[in-house]
Amino acid sequence: MALTDSLTRRLPTRITTMTRILAIATLVSNIGIMVTGGAVRLTDSGLGCPEWPRCTPESWVSTPEMGIHGAIEFGNRLLTYVLIAISVAMFLAIVRLWDSHRPLVVRSLLIGLGIPLQGVIGGITVWTNLNPWVVGLHFVLSSVLVMLAAQLLHRVNLELRHDGEAGRPLVDGPVDSVSSAMAPVVLGASWIAVVLGTIVTGTGPHAGDPGAPRHGFDPDLVTRLHTIPVWVLCAATLAILVRQLRHQASPAQRKATWWLVGLILGQATIGYVQHFTGLPILLVLLHMLGSAVLIAAAIVLVDRLRAPYRTRGLDRGAPTQASAPR
DSSP: OHHHHHHHHTSOSSOOHHHHHHHHHHHHHHHHHHHHHHHHHHTTOTTSSOSSSSSSSSOSSOOGGGHHHHHHHHHHHHHHHHHHHHHHHHHHHHGGGTTTOHHHHHHHHHHHHHHHHHHHHHHHHHHTTSOHHHHHHHHHHHHHHHHHHHHHHHHHHHHHHTTTOEEEESOOSOOOHHHHHHHHHHHHHHHHHHHHHHHHHHHSSOOSSTTOOOOOSOHHHHHHHHHHHHHHHHHHHHHHHHHHHHTTOOHHHHHHHHHHHHHHHHHHHHHHHHHHTTOOHHHHHHHHHHHHHHHHHHHHHHHHHHOOOEEEOSOTTSOOSOOSOO
């Protein structure tokens, strides 16, 4: 007990540069494993390790006989442990701030719990021979973790920028009724586009293994359905941009909006080019990366327009305006 108390007292009691580094690592690693997971599927390595949690019935690791596909799939599995290590370090960096920075601790905890859950879903994916619905669920949960990691980093940056100062809002500029109303539309449309995107992918040729099942939908139909929320996202983002040009939005608000505009244009360009060029692997991988970054950018913009979060300051015992996770 004394040893535990001694170790606990060594944990940080304030937001530091190291906290920010860990938050960046949390976001980057969760985006990164989405990309490497995409590479597993695009190289037909989805069943490179045909068992789970073992790689084969006899071995926990890939064997030379399994070739490059086994190495790729097993390598992606190993990255899960890197994510776990980062999430544990992130949690330990802020756990003593529970009284004052509870929203940060809760997000860190949810990310940490989500990573092993991803491993279980990955195992179910293997057991179901890469069922496209399970593969899609795998991608959606990864996107949820990316969203939480983006919020975590966004709030850590705010705390570090106003070190020791309580009450500084995340919404640091004027927001009119139009921008406020369009913010949840941006996030909702982004999520619908991601979910429909998994169905488009599950209908396409990149199954992860030649024998894996596919959705029986019409590829052109699901692709057209996928574009509907994208156009809604474009309209909502454009409305926010126009309102910000008319009003004196803060630099952070304008930056968040322009980042999202750039990502939408980039994703749209890649999406149309890959569709009309037969879904080349590199473009599909870039589109998956863009989807992850788009979710991060969407939640940052929503935070800048609607989040009630305020900096907590350094006094861990002081009352806060938002004691519940937000």
